Amino acid sequence: GQVSLKATISNLNGRYLRKGLHITEAIASDDSGSVRLIWFNQPYRVKAFQASQQYFISGKFELKYNRFSINNPSTELAKDLPINTARILSVYPETKHLNSAQIRKAIAQIKPVFSQIKEPLPASIIKDYRLVGLSEALVKLHLPNNLDDINLAKKRLGFDEVFLFVLASLLNKQENKNEKSLVINFDEQLAKKFVKSLQFRLTDSQRIAVWQIYKDMSKKIPMSRLVEGDVGSGKTVVALMAALMVINQQKQVAFMAPTEILARQHFKTISELLKPLGLEANLLLLLGSLSAKHKQAVNEQISQSDNKIIIGTHALIQNKLNINKLGLVILDEQHRFGVQQRTDLIAKSAGLMPHVLSLSATPIPRSLALTLYGELSITRLTEKPKGRPAVKTKIIYASQKIAVYKKIEDEIRLGRQAFIVCPAIEDNLISVNSAVKVYDDLRNGQFKHLRLGLIHGKLKTNQKEQVMQDFINQKIDILVATTVIEVGIDVANASVMLILSPERFGLAQLHQLRGRIGRGKQESYFFMLIELDDSPKQRLSALERIDDGFALAELDLKLRGPGAIYGKDQHGLLDLRIADLSNKDLIYKASTAAKQLMSSQPDIKDYPELYQKVNNLRAITNLN
Numbered sequence: 260g261q262v263s264l265k266a267t268i269s270n271l272n273g274r275y276l277r278k279g280l281h282i283t284e285a286i287a288s289d290d291s292g293s294v295r296l297i298w299f300n301q302p303y304r305v306k307a308f309q310a311s312q313q314y315f316i317s318g319k320f321e322l323k324y325n326r327f328s329i330n331n332p333s334t335e336l337a338k339d340l341p342i343n344t345a346r347i348l349s350v351y352p353e354t355k356h357l358n359s360a361q362i363r364k365a366i367a368q369i370k371p372v373f374s375q376i377k378e379p380l381p382a383s384i385i386k387d388y389r390l391v392g393l394s395e396a397l398v399k400l401h402l403p404n405n406l407d408d409i410n411l412a413k414k415r416l417g418f419d420e421v422f423l424f425v426l427a428s429l430l431n432k433q434e435n436k437n438e439k440s441l442v443i444n445f446d447e448q449l450a451k452k453f454v455k456s457l458q459f460r461l462t463d464s465q466r467i468a469v470w471q472i473y474k475d476m477s478k479k480i481p482m483s484r485l486v487e488g489d490v491g492s493g494k495t496v497v498a499l500m501a502a503l504m505v506i507n508q509q510k511q512v513a514f515m516a517p518t519e520i521l522a523r524q525h526f527k528t529i530s531e532l533l534k535p536l537g538l539e540a541n542l543l544l545l546l547g548s549l550s551a552k553h554k555q556a557v558n559e560q561i562s563q564s565d566n567k568i569i570i571g572t573h574a575l576i577q578n579k580l581n582i583n584k585l586g587l588v589i590l591d592e593q594h595r596f597g598v599q600q601r602t603d604l605i606a607k608s609a610g611l612m613p614h615v616l617s618l619s620a621t622p623i624p625r626s627l628a629l630t631l632y633g634e635l636s637i638t639r640l641t642e643k644p645k646g647r648p649a650v651k652t653k654i655i656y657a658s659q660k661i662a663v664y665k666k667i668e669d670e671i672r673l674g675r676q677a678f679i680v681c682p683a684i685e686d687n688l689i690s691v692n693s694a695v696k697v698y699d700d701l702r703n704g705q706f707k708h709l710r711l712g713l714i715h716g717k718l719k720t721n722q723k724e725q726v727m728q729d730f731i732n733q734k735i736d737i738l739v740a741t742t743v744i745e746v747g748i749d750v751a752n753a754s755v756m757l758i759l760s761p762e763r764f765g766l767a768q769l770h771q772l773r774g775r776i777g778r779g780k781q782e783s784y785f786f787m788l789i790e791l792d793d794s795p796k797q798r799l800s801a802l803e804r805i806d807d808g809f810a811l812a813e814l815d816l817k818l819r820g821p822g823a824i825y826g827k828d829q830h831g832l833l834d835l836r837i838a839d840l841s842n843k844d845l846i847y848k849a850s851t852a853a854k855q856l857m858s859s860q861p862d863i864k865d866y867p868e869l870y871q872k873v874n875n876l877r878a879i880t881n882l883n
Contacts, residue, residue, distance in 0.1 A: 260319065260320065260321075261317070261318070261319055261320075262317070262318065262319075262320045262329065263315060263316070263317045263348065264287060264289065264294070264315070264316045264317075265289065265313055265314070265315055265316075265337055266287040266288055266289040266313065266314065266316060267287070267288055267289070267310065267311075267312065267313055267314070268285050268286070268287055268296070268308040268310075268314055268316075268334070269285065269286050269288065269310055270284075270285055270286040271283065271284075271285045271304070271305050271306075271308060272284050272285070272305075273302050273304070273305035280299070280300065281299070281300050281301070281302045282297065282298070282299060283297070283298040283299075283301055283302065283304040283305055284296065284297055285304070285308070287314075287316050287329070294320065294327070294328070294329060295326070295327070295328040295329070296316065296318075296328065296329050296332055297328050297329070297330050297331070298330075298331055298332075299330070299331060301331075301353075301355065303355055307334075308334070312336060312337070312338070313336075313337040313338075314334045314335060314336055314337055315334065315335045315336075315337055315348065316329065316332050316333075316334050317332055317333050317334075317348055317350045317359075318330065318331060318332030318333065318350070322762070325760075325790055331353075333348075333350045333351070333353060333358060333359040333360075334358075335348070335358075335359070335360045347403045347404075347405070347406070347409070348363065349362075349363060349366075349400070349401050349402070349403070351363075363401075363402075366401050366402065367402060370398065370402065373394045373395075373397050373398045374394050375394075376393055376394040376397065377868045378392055378393050378394070378868070379393065379419075379866065379868035379869040379872055380393070380419070380422075380866075380869065381856065381860075381866060381869075384422075384852050384855075384856065387852070388418065388848055388852060390414065390415045390418060391411050391412070391414075391415050392415075393415065393419070396411065396412040396415035396416055397412070397416075399411055399412040400412035400413070400416065413837055414845075416837040416838075417837040417838035417839060417842075417845055418838075418845065418848065418849050418852075420836070420837055420838040421838050421840075421845060421846060421849035421850065422849040422850075422852055422853050423869075423872055423873055423876055424876055425849060425850045425853040425854075426853040426856065426857070426863070426869075426873050427873050427876035427877045429853055429854065429857050430857075430863075430873065430877060431877055432483070433857070435480070435481060435483055435612075436480050438480070438481050438611075438612035439479055439480075439481075439610075439611050439612065440478075440479060440480060440481035440482070440608075440611050440612050440613065440614055441508075441510060441586050441608065441611050441613070441614075442476075442477060442478065442479055443473075443476035443477060443504050443505055443508055443510075443586060443587070443614065444477065444504070444508060445473045445477060445504060446504060446507050449503060449504070449507055450469075450473075450500065450503070450504075452536065453499075453500060453503060453536060456532075456535035456536060457496070457532070461493070461496070462492075462493065462640070462642040462643075463642065464488070464492070464639065464640040464641050464642045465492075465493050465496060465497055465640060465642075467638070468486055468497045468638045468640060469497055469500045469501070471484065471636070471638055472484060472486075472497070472500075472501045472616065472638075473501075473504065475614065475636065476501065476504065476505075476587070476614050481611075481612040481613065481614050481615065482614035482615060482616065482636075483615050483635050483636065484615075484616055484617070484635060484636045484637070484638060485617045485618075485619060485635040485636070485637045485638070486498070486616065486617070486618050486619070486638045486639075486640065487618075487619040487620075487621070487622060487623055487628075487637065487638070487639055487640070488618075488619075488620065488622075488639065488640030488641075489620070489622055489640070489641075489643060489774075489807070489808040489809070490620055490770075490771070490773075490774025490808065491643050491647060491774065491778070492640035492641075492642065492643055493640060494618045494620070494640060495525065495528055495529065495618075496532065497640070498514070498589045498591075498616060498618060499529055499532055499533075501587060501589070501614075501616055502514070502568050502587060502589065503538075505586040505587045505614075506538075506541055506566035506567065506568060507566070508566075508586065509565040509566050509584070510565060510566070510584050510585070510586030510587070511561070511565060511566070511567050511568075511569065511582050511583075511584050511585050511586060512567070512568040512569065512585075512586065512587045512588075512589065513569055513571075513575045513576065513582060513585060513587070513588045513589070513613075514529075514568055514569065514570045514571075514589040514591070515571065515572060515573055515575055515576075515588065515589065515590050515591065516570070516571070516572060516591045516592075517572070517591065517592050518572065518720075518723075518724070519546045519547065519548055519572060519720075519724050520723075520724055520727045520728065520731075520748065521591065521592075521748075522544065522546060522570050522571050522572060523544070523546075524748075524749050525570050525591070526542065526544045526570045528749075529542055529568070529570070530542055541566055541567055541568060542567070542568050542570065543557050543560060543561065543567050543568070543569045543570065544557070544569075544570050544571065545557045545558075545561075545569055545570070545571040545574070545575065545580075546571055546572065546574075547572065547574055548721065548724070557569075558580065558581060561580070561581055561582055562581040562583070565584050569582065576588075576607065582607045583607055583608075583609065584608065584609065585607040585608040585613045586608065586613055586614065587613055587614045587615075587616065588613050588614070588615045588616070589616045589617075589618065590615065590616070590617045590618065591618045592618065592619060592620065592621075617635065620771065620774065620808075621767065621771065621808075621812075622767065622770075622808035622809040622811070622812040623812060624809070624812050624813045624816045624840075627816065627840055639809070641809070647777065647778075648777065648780070648781075648782055648783070649777070649806060650773055650776060650777035650783045650784070650785045650806075651782065651783065651784050651785065652773065652785045652787075652802050652803050652806075653784070653785070653786055653787070653803065654761075654787050654789060654796055654799055654800060654803065655786050655787065655788050655789070656788070656789055656790075657788070657789075657790050659788075660788060663757060663786050663788070664705050664706075666755065666784065666786075667706075667737065667755055667757065668706075668709075670754050670755045670784075671709060671736045671737070673754075674752070675752060675753065675754040675755065675781065676730065676733065676735070676736055676737070676738070676750065676752050676753045676754070677736065677737045677738070677753065677754070677755040677756065677757070678737075678738050678740060678744065678753060678755070678756040678757070678772075678775060678776065679697060679701070679737060679738070679739045679740070679756075679757045679759065680740055680741065680742070680744070680756060680757070680758050680759065680772055681693055681694040681697050681739065681740070681741055681759050681760070682741070682759065682760045682763040682764065683741070684715040684716065684717055684741055692759040692760045692790075694713060694715050694739055694740065694741050695713070695715075697739055697759065698711060698713040698739040701737070701739065706736075706737055709736040709737055710734065710735050710736045710737070711735065711736065711737050711738075711739060712726050712729060712730055712735035712737070712738045712739065713726070713738075713739050713740075714726045714727065714738060714739075714740045714741075714743055714744065715740065715741040715743055716741060716743050723743065726738070727744075727748065730750060730753075731750055733752060742764075742768065742772065744772070744775055748775050749778055750775065750778070751778045751779035752779060753775065753776045753778070753783075754776060754777075754779070754781050754782070754783045754784065755776065755783065755784045755785075755786070756772065756773065756775065756776050756783075756784070756785050756786070757786045757788060758772065758785075758786065758787045758788065759788050760788075760790065761787035761788070761789065761799055762789065762796075762798075762799065765815045766798065766799075766801060766802060766811040766812075766814055766815040766818075767808065767811055767812045767815045769787070769799075769802055770802065770808050770811045770812075771808075773785045773802070785802075787799055787802070798814075798818055801814055816840060816841050817841045
């Protein structure tokens, strides 16, 4: 965790790992021992320290790239501070010409300006929840006298972050209630006929989810529901049962997937499900990769027929596409619409807002769901279909690598396929196990007699689609990949997955990856290769015991924070720099305060600072 040391600095060494990447290493020592310091792209550090001097060193001590170190620490000469005075130093992101000491000095000089910051929260909320004022909180955060100051500042600023996000969601939900939508009537006979045609029994969770959706769509207010379920919990069937009622009423359904590969998979699955009812002709597939002639033919069918389910990517809501009787939008793994997209949707549904159903295979802890998706009604699918074998999960070490490679070969000899998942695309910093390097090493070494493929986020969309299609068509035996395969890829023939450097993934993310195998009837294997025997494995061992995505997501949130579940890109949207979303008391109080304000003061324009902050957030929440 975060540490502050008083130590001498020695053994300075700077070098370029590759063009554009410089690394400086040093050793910090005191009477108790030594620790490695690492700076990236700060070559001036090599000449910045005197061997005989003591320094204050602050940074995060952690296991990174398989060794313990403090990465990019801030430093300050100890003699520049009163030695006998207890002091807490705030640490800032630094650049070559601007360090934390200079920033602290500047902030101390402008301390009087903090009092001019306007308070966004109503006085009643500050009083009821025993918060310090915003300007006071900022002073305590930047210039703390003691740990109590920091805790009071974090309490206030964390409260603000959750309060504002919940309030933004509630305002969007209120706005959604003012929209009008098409009433979709429930046809009991059609529902029974479809359920009877299935080759399996619906789970209780699926039945509850379908009934909630039917009730939502029977109202004049547009549905905004999120169905979240573990891998294989049957979200597609639930979505299709919603779609059936819409096309039964001669309206159209847009089923949007994040990639063309997933769109094709949905088309194949749903076609099979519709065949017993003789409704497969009501299904259309529209993709960017189709020929112009094919696209035109599909467009004509859409414009001439009302009762169609159109599967594709976000291109489905383009202006040139004539979906003019849109009753339902199904979003698979994409929960956000931009303002313009929302306007486009209403235009395509004759002035009425279509019902919106979002599907997610990323289990969301309840506290996060309340904060992230406060404007959505949420349904959980908590059961898995019967008969699907559990994936055998095992932590392995470097000494067992050859045995696992042999297991992969054995599976391929049986006609199966395998994934090898890496934490990075290319070597960066002091990274090991990059996808490009692993792919090159294996195809020229251990697996040179097999067919290997490579997929990662830097490939062009059409390249990724082609590699995945080749894997699905069994033209590739082993697919070396990054987490680009994490969501939705369905290859029933894949029976083994090897994760390299698993300590660099979150539990929820590893569980998602595990869901890419075990989708057929054969036994499947999930191996996590830890390179060093002393790597922390307690967290990873949870995967050996637990096969419940919701339980793993809760554990991940507790251990590593929301970034472990959503990844840095999505988490960054929330800008939760202070709030701890595993703090249920904080979530409850901030959510309650937002709801109380909405009920007593639906128009928050009376609080201009609050109104401006909330409006900025509304642009990135789900429906807006």
